[in-house]
Amino acid sequence: MSTPLVEVKDLAKTFDVSAPWLNRVVEGKSRQFVHAVDGVSFAIQRGKTLALVGESGCGKSTVARLLVGLYKPTRGSVQFDGKDTHSAADRTQLRLMRRRMQMIFQDPYASLNPRWKVRDIVGEPLTEHGLVSDADELRNRVAALLLSVGLAAADVDKFPHQFSGGQRQRISIARALATQPEFLVCDEPTSALDVSVQAQVLNIMKDLQRQRGLTYLFISHNLAVVRHVADQVGVMYLGRLVELADKAELFSRPRHPYTRMLLDAIPDIHMSGRARTPVQGEVPNPLNPPSGCAFHPRCPHADARCSQERPALTAVAGISVACHAVAQGRI
């Protein structure tokens, strides 16, 4: 197998959420940390889509931001095309790498500067990296980008508030494509959109991937959408990866108890009427995660070992699962 385009090894990010020093002294509190991402490893092949799913607080958005450099990892490494992204030798190398990866965000209303025209918004990556020589070339490049996402060339002179949510998300995609990147990180790009608009945007994203050979990291909490776009799926829980498998395998034979519960819990228009076991409990407070396996308080198969020892992500029949019960063959 060729070198994966993106490789992540034991990635971790810890946030210091302690109270201010004075409060700690007066109230006698200790420092508090949130292990938003706690040792995540995966690889994405060129031209493929890896989806990360999980509920709120699982750390998938943090992973996305670690990958594009918005956060610095506390531990672990991110390798892009064989080179580490955070210890690049010099600034020019870093900038070149930055051009090859881009990000699309969730909120179509906050991802575009309300005071800027579309021409400046989409053109900013071009001017920042010196890819255009004058205003006319900028205009033409931006118009071409807008056409490629299904908008009109005349939209270059408009402001974001003149567009609907779905159209704004397309402008975000056009901006992300400006530097002709190879890797796109998409953080819940369709979660804020209506269902029919979501269909339009997902179709465009798939078309673009096919035409340009793009690689995607797709973050979502919506398993149906993930099923539609992903090649590989990773399930996250409280900052850890609990299962990583090919899409077909994950959806037909989920191994990890959390994955099974998640798949069972989703209300789906085509599968209603099926008997369900509702999930027990709620996602624990990330400030105080359970010991051992993070899922053990809610897991019907947990035993003593699960509460003491954190399971590692091990390969079982071609997929990776972090579960003692699965590794032992109990389930």
Added chain:
Amino acid sequence: MTGNAPLLEVRHLRVEFPSRRGTLLALDDISFSIAPGEVLGVVGESGAGKSLTGSAIIGLLDPPGRIAGGEIVLAGQRIDNLPYEQMRAIRGRRIGAIFQDPLTSLNPLYTIGRQLVQTIRTHLPLSQDQARARAVKLLQETGIPAAEQRLDQYPHQFSGGMRQRVVIALALAAEPQLIVADEPTTALDVSIQAQIISLLRRLCKEHGTAVMLVTHDMGVIAETCDRVAVMYAGRIVEVGPVADVIHRPSHPYTVGLMGSIPAMDEDRERLLQIDGAMPRLNAIPSGCAFNPRCAQVLERCRSERPDLIDAGPTRAACWLVAGGQRRAA
């Protein structure tokens, strides 16, 4: 259930928003009914007017919005033209409400016990102790453990899902006949969503309360509702039993909507997409509001607006159905 007089009847309701650029018609002649104990889903995309319908029924329309025509009848009594005080008595006692954000639905300054007891005693002639006992029972019914102790806790001490259970308890506190739930699970995690909708369904069956469930999530509708009404640009375009609307829709918009939802049980290369977008309130096309986007538009659709016409198991506002030609779904 059928054959009884409907609990709620909405007839030709019109809601408008006067603005300096002219009057915007947000709800244009919608009519539907809810039978006692029935769960009706109202589904639509942003701007379709589903939340407005809920607000109009509860009597909480944000000014300058106002009801410009039609009637809302609850158990035989007209409630859309009542003065404020009378509507306040009905709200809570006969209609309960559940909103989207559990964080802002509860007053952060009072314990939930106090809020529950206050609501109960406002609408039912119970003493302090009786109301408290009832509150405990309600909390237990909604699945909150250690209800007696948690009664004296504040909203911030509950998690999102727990808070929504408290909100459901509050809505049921005065034994209302109808609950209007506006996106009750949208702000919750997926696994909690499942818990809450099954709770809502179970409790309403037990108490015999009818529910009007407003949401954009068809999956939730499929799991919870008996009937569903599909809204588009301030109008109802299709209404009928849930299974029929989902699997055998007649209106082209409903067909497109169901087709654009990615399914969990099959792989498709492309999702069905409806080109264009829902028209803005100040630019609604004449005739059928969906006609610019419809693949099977007839000449008639551009000038005459269709009413809800019988289309087998469902009723659809579509001229294609009128001619007796049922669309192959």
Added chain:
Amino acid sequence: MNPTAGTLRRFLDGDVWHSFRSTPVAVAAAVVAVVLAFCALFAGWVAPHNPFDLATLELSDARLPPAWIAEGSSKYLLGTDDQGRDILSALMYGARISLLVGVLSVLLSVVAGVGLGLLSGFAGGKTDAFIMRVCDVMLSFPSILIALLIDGVGRAMFPNAHDTLAFAVLVFAIALPGWVQYARTVRGSTLVERNKEYVQAARVTGVSSLRIMRRHVLPNVLGPVLVLATIQVATAILTEATLSFLGVGVPPTQPSLGTLIRVGNDFLFSGEWWITIFPGLMLVLIALSVNLLGDWLRDALNPRLR
């Protein structure tokens, strides 16, 4: 389409202009403010006399009452002071000084305050903490006292100072306590905007922090600043008047409204009320019209009220 025409058309179509037209108070206040500003700026052409040209003064015309009272004359519409200066003209010249000091000091405050607020909000950490503590300290001193202090120190250091230097010290003295509120407001807005996705998108692209602050965040945090600045012009004018009244404001050769009030105060009890009352009324008019304009602007720019 030429871009200025496009911007003008958008402005005239917009909610702000419409709100202005439909708020009579705002229109009245704007009219008053414009008239006053016009008179003040073009005092040399508009005023019937030049009250500071000693050659034109006639002592025999001193202490004449306003034209509508028995001994007044139509040559001096609002009367004269103890040296024969026409009050009406003095008002216009005085208003010019007042407005100049007010606007300049606010400009200075805004530039310093917005800059520091942006820096504070964006940099965070110790820089933020330091700037905010400085703000807190400044706020615990009454602004008049700070202005007095600086002005007094300035005069002591440069007793024979050139008029322009005295003027500059005065502007600085009034501006100094004023920057704090801009810094705090802008810091708050910056903290909000900094976490928005369009800023993160710029960071992913590799845009430097300075450019992000200047080109992305700054245009989005200026709204509340505009409102504050408008209202603060009135405060600055009043502060200058107070200082001049106390004798530590503008140099006496170029009296502002405050100086006129002080001068006229001595004659109040001998019955020559017009020397002090008219400058006072003028001051009130300016402050009121600017305040009302600021009030309207705050409501017009508030998206929730629209």
